[in-house]
Amino acid sequence: MKRILIQLDTDARPSVFDRVVAVDAGCEQLFSYGGITPENVVPLIHGAIFTRGPQDLKSTAIFVGGSQSDAGEAVLKKITESFFGPFRVSVMLDANGSNTTAAAAVQSVTHHLELNGAEAVVLGGTGPVGFRAAQLLALSGATVRVASRVLERAETACSKLRGLVEGAKVIPAEASDDGLAATLDGAQVLISAGAAGVRFLTADEWRSLDTLKVLVDLNAVPPAGLEGVEPTDKGIERDGVICYGAIGVGGFKMKIHKAAIERLFAANDQIFNTVTIHEIASELS
Ligand SMILES: NC(=O)c1ccc[n+]([C@@H]2O[C@H](COP(=O)([O-])OP(=O)(O)OC[C@H]3O[C@@H](n4cnc5c(N)ncnc54)[C@H](OP(=O)(O)O)[C@@H]3O)[C@@H](O)[C@H]2O)c1
Numbered sequence: 213m214k215r216i217l218i219q220l221d222t223d224a225r226p227s228v229f230d231r232v233v234a235v236d237a238g239c240e241q242l243f244s245y246g247g248i249t250p251e252n253v254v255p256l257i258h259g260a261i262f263t264r265g266p267q268d269l270k271s272t273a274i275f276v277g278g279s280q281s282d283a284g285e286a287v288l289k290k291i292t293e294s295f296f297g298p299f300r301v302s303v304m305l306d307a308n309g310s311n312t313t314a315a316a317a318v319q320s321v322t323h324h325l326e327l328n329g330a331e332a333v334v335l336g337g338t339g340p341v342g343f344r345a346a347q348l349l350a351l352s353g354a355t356v357r358v359a360s361r362v363l364e365r366a367e368t369a370c371s372k373l374r375g376l377v378e379g380a381k382v383i384p385a386e387a388s389d390d391g392l393a394a395t396l397d398g399a400q401v402l403i404s405a406g407a408a409g410v411r412f413l414t415a416d417e418w419r420s421l422d423t424l425k426v427l428v429d430l431n432a433v434p435p436a437g438l439e440g441v442e443p444t445d446k447g448i449e450r451d452g453v454i455c456y457g458a459i460g461v462g463g464f465k466m467k468i469h470k471a472a473i474e475r476l477f478a479a480n481d482q483i484f485n486t487v488t489i490h491e492i493a494s495e496l497s
Contacts, residue, residue: 215271216241217273218272220248222247261295276291276304279307283307284308303476309341311344312465312493313344317403321428327349329353335387335404336360347487357382360387369384396413404430404438406437409435411439412437424453432462464497
C-alpha cells in the first residue's frame with residue numbers, strides 16, 4: 213500500500229518547503245491543496261478516510277501547514293471533528309514550522325539545564341514560535357516570562373497558555389525598552405523568538421545577566437535577535453552562556469519534521485501537535 217501524504221495548506225499556494233520535506237521523508241505520493249479553511253476541508257477529509265479499508269488507513273496521512281498558525285489550528289480542529297470510529301487518519305500540524313521550531317529550541321536547552329523549576333524568558337512570546345516555546349517550557353515545569361512589546365498581548369498569551377498547560381507558571385512581561393531589564397532579571401534561559409530581523413538585546417545586555425545559562429536566538433535574518441550570537445551556533449559557549457543560533461537549531465528542526473512525517477504512517481489515529489512533536493524531539497535528541 214503506497215504511503216500518501218495529503219498536504220492541506222491554509223495559504224493559496226501549498227508550501228514548497230513542506231512539499232520537499234514530505235518527499236525527503238519518504239512519502240510515495242503527495243497530494244497538495246491550497247486555500248484550505250474549516251469551511252472547505254471536510255470533503256477532502258472524506259476523500260481521505262472513505263477510500264481505503266480501516267486496516268490500510270495508516271498509509272494515508274495529513275499534513276496541515278500555511279503561514280498562519282491560528283488558521284492551521286482551526287483547520288486541524290475541523291479535521292479531527294470530521295473523524296469518527298475507525299474512519300480517521302494521522303494528522304500533523306506545523307503551520308509556518310512553528311511546532312517543529314519551538315520543539316527544537318526547547319529540546320536544545322534541555323541538553324544543558326533542567327527545565328523543571330528554571331526561570332525562562334521568551335522574547336516575542338506572542339508569535340507562533342515563541343508562544344509554543346513558552347508552552348513547552350511551562351509544560352516542562354519552568355516559570356516562563358512571556359514577553360511582548362504590548363503587555364496586554366502578553367497577558368492574552370499567558371491566559372491562553374494557562375488553558376493549555378495545567379498549573380502553568382507563566383508571567384506576562386514587557387519586551388519594550390522600559391520593561392526589558394525587569395523581564396530579564398534572574399533569567400536562566402532566554403529564547404529570542406521575535407520577528408525576522410528584530411534585534412532585542414546587544415551583546416553587553418545579555419552578557420550582563422549573571423544568572424543566564426542558555427540562550428537561543430531563532431532569528432536568522434540580520435541583525436541577530438541577540439547580538440553576538442552566530443546563526444550557526446549550536447551549543448557554543450560564549451562568555452559562560454551556552455548559545456544556539458537559528459541555523460544551529462534549524463538542523464534539528466528539520467530532523468524533527470522529517471521524523472514526524474515518517475511516524476505519521478505508523479498508525480491511523482495520531483495527532484502531531486505542539487506537545488506530541490516535542491515528544492518526538494525528546495526521543496530524537
Ligand atoms: N530556525 C528556524 O528553523 C526557524 C523556523 C521558523 C521560524 N524561525 C524564526 O523564528 C522567529 C519567530 O517566528 P514567528 O513566526 O513566531 O515570528 P513573528 O510572528 O513574525 O514575530 C514574533 C513576535 O515578534 C514580535 N515583533 C514583531 N515585530 C517586532 C518588532 N519590530 N520589534 C520587536 N518585536 C517585534 C511580535 O510580538 P509583539 O507584537 O507581541 O511584541 C510577534 O508576535 C522568526 O525570527 C523566524 O524567522 C526560525
